[in-house]
Amino acid sequence: MNPPRLRPKIDDWNRDYWTGGAEGKLKIQKCGDCGHFNHPPLQVCRKCQSEHVACEAVAGTGVIDTFTINHQQWFPGVEVPYVIARVRLDDAPNVIVTCNIPGCGVDEVAIGDKVSVTFDEQDGIWFPLFEKAS
Amino acid sequence: MASKEAYITGVGQSEVGVRLTRHPLLLTIDAVKEALDDAGLTLDQIDGVSTYPGKMAGVPGFSPVGSEELADALGIKSKWHMGGGELPAQLAAIGNAAMAVKQGVARHIICFRTVYEAAAQSRPDEYPPARGGELSGGMSYMMPYWAMSAANWVAQYANRHVYKYGMTREQLGQIAINAHRNAQLNPRARNISKKALTLDEYIEARMITSPLCLWDCDRFSDCSTVVIVSAGDALDEVKNTPIRIASMAGSTDSFSWDQPDWTAAYDAGPDLWKHTDYTVKDVNTVQFYDGFAFLPLTWFEGLGFCEKGSAHEFIDGGHRIALDGELPLNTFGGQLGAGRLHGFGFAHESVVQLRGQGGERQIKGDPKVAVATSGGGPMAAALLLARD
Numbered sequence: 001m002n003p004p005r006l007r008p009k010i011d012d013w014n015r016d017y018w019t020g021g022a023e024g025k026l027k028i029q030k031c032g033d034c035g036h037f038n039h040p041p042l043q044v045c046r047k048c049q050s051e052h053v054a055c056e057a058v059a060g061t062g063v064i065d066t067f068t069i070n071h072q073q074w075f076p077g078v079e080v081p082y083v084i085a086r087v088r089l090d091d092a093p094n095v096i097v098t099c100n101i102p103g104c105g106v107d108e109v110a111i112g113d114k115v116s117v118t119f120d121e122q123d124g125i126w127f128p129l130f131e132k133a134s
Numbered sequence: 135m136a137s138k139e140a141y142i143t144g145v146g147q148s149e150v151g152v153r154l155t156r157h158p159l160l161l162t163i164d165a166v167k168e169a170l171d172d173a174g175l176t177l178d179q180i181d182g183v184s185t186y187p188g189k190m191a192g193v194p195g196f197s198p199v200g201s202e203e204l205a206d207a208l209g210i211k212s213k214w215h216m217g218g219g220e221l222p223a224q225l226a227a228i229g230n231a232a233m234a235v236k237q238g239v240a241r242h243i244i245c246f247r248t249v250y251e252a253a254a255q256s257r258p259d260e261y262p263p264a265r266g267g268e269l270s271g272g273m274s275y276m277m278p279y280w281a282m283s284a285a286n287w288v289a290q291y292a293n294r295h296v297y298k299y300g301m302t303r304e305q306l307g308q309i310a311i312n313a314h315r316n317a318q319l320n321p322r323a324r325n326i327s328k329k330a331l332t333l334d335e336y337i338e339a340r341m342i343t344s345p346l347c348l349w350d351c352d353r354f355s356d357c358s359t360v361v362i363v364s365a366g367d368a369l370d371e372v373k374n375t376p377i378r379i380a381s382m383a384g385s386t387d388s389f390s391w392d393q394p395d396w397t398a399a400y401d402a403g404p405d406l407w408k409h410t411d412y413t414v415k416d417v418n419t420v421q422f423y424d425g426f427a428f429l430p431l432t433w434f435e436g437l438g439f440c441e442k443g444s445a446h447e448f449i450d451g452g453h454r455i456a457l458d459g460e461l462p463l464n465t466f467g468g469q470l471g472a473g474r475l476h477g478f479g480f481a482h483e484s485v486v487q488l489r490g491q492g493g494e495r496q497i498k499g500d501p502k503v504a505v506a507t508s509g510g511g512p513m514a515a516a517l518l519l520a521r522d
Contacts, residue, residue, distance in 0.1 A: 008274035068289035074282035
């Protein structure tokens with residue numbers, strides 16, 4: 001049993017990203033003017049500097065861009081080994097989400113695997129994770 | 135036109151150790167004294183100080199000495215000082231000094247990087263770690279997933295070379311093997327690397343974060359490294375062979391470690407050649423940042439020594455990058471073999487080699503051009519150094 005995940009500081013811009021899981025949705029900040037997906041969320045669109053930015057639901061599917069199997073216990077109590085992966089989202093391809101890949105052995109993960117979002121809720125934060133698509 | 139150029143005129147280094155007890159300010163002054171002697175300068179000729187990343191208390195030992203503290207301790211009447219982490223990697227502190235002397239605001243600038251992480255972590259009462267708390271910035275999108283270390287972030291770039299381009303452990307291992315072999319010839323690496331590393335030992339080592347094993351990660355050490363940057367019209371004041379900063383380049387691609395497709399070395403690399411007539415064919419030695427063993431591969435590719443996705447073939451067998459090879463890499467042992475000097479060791483060694491002062495580890499021939507790099511992930515800085 002791992003200790004609680006380290007928690008991000010929630011603000012008006014990242015709140016929907018970290019709580020979208022309550023509705024089962026992965027929400028990525030998008031610019032209301034130019035349509036750019038803006039990740040991590042910010043007060044302004046990085047592409048056109050519009051302030052009309054808000055998180056909206058995406059499909060929650062993606063591909064493993066790359067990953068590592070971590071064997072080092074950096075933090076007390078965290079079980080090793082575990083996978084850390086970069087997932088590239090299907091409908092927001094400039095966005096990379098760093099995550100873990102639960103539900104399979106560490107040796108079963110490969111670059112190019114199709115994955116879909118799942119959530120680990122801990123005390124009001126829904127941490128996005130990805131599982132291999134069946 | 136010498137006055138329009140910037141030169142490295144002196145280099146110095148304190149002892150390099152693990153869990154040293156000598157105060158980090160004193161280590162810094164040890165390195166300053168050696169650099170002054172090396173250049174033939176005295177403190178009253180120094181009129182600037184530059185460091186990376188400036189004094190930081192939050193990460194124990196990461197940067198225990200600031201530029202103002204050093205100027206105060208040395209009684210320097212500074213005209214221009216600087217210290218900050220918001221730079222395109224460590225060697226940018228030397229790049230900033232070069233720009234300052236070219237502009238004429240200072241003549242001789244002490245650039246330094248002092249690290250004290252091994253000591254500080256062994257004495258938490260004296261150097262208390264920062265309290266946990268809520269995460270912010272780019273880290274807050276990685277650390278909840280226990281992606282706690284730059285080792286994890288770099289490993290993912292390295293793993294793409296494994297999957298996409300077929301990099302083997304035997305190939306990646308050449309970086310650490312070369313580092314430890316060279317470190318045996320560096321008196322200042324005695325506390326860091328005790329013996330050469332064999333391929334068998336490398337292959338059997340425990341994995342940290344695939345494909346990086348224990349030998350692929352540098353280890354915390356305690357040290358100060360100093361480089362003196364001087365204006366071209368002040369060279370008559372120095373006694374040692376000046377080394378010209380022939381070109382420099384930096385890059386930052388997104389400020390989150392997990393968003394860029396490739397490390398910033400691939401952007402900074404081509405830029406280094408834009409302001410010089412030198413090409414990769416002129417380079418006699420490369421001193422590439424190796425906080426993690428994969429990073430030199432990104433520099434070989436980014437700078438154009440080989441095609442993207444082929445650096446593991448370029449270093450295959452280790453002969454090309456060996457001390458007697460066609461392109462010697464990290465001749466002092468790099469950070470893997472000579473300690474986590476955090477960037478400045480690569481500039482220091484470039485100067486040593488270009489002046490022919492490498493002793494047992496001196497490369498053969500008459501080396502005139504070297505490349506020193508720093509950074510990894512989304513930030514990178516490179517210096518092209520030349521003996522005219």
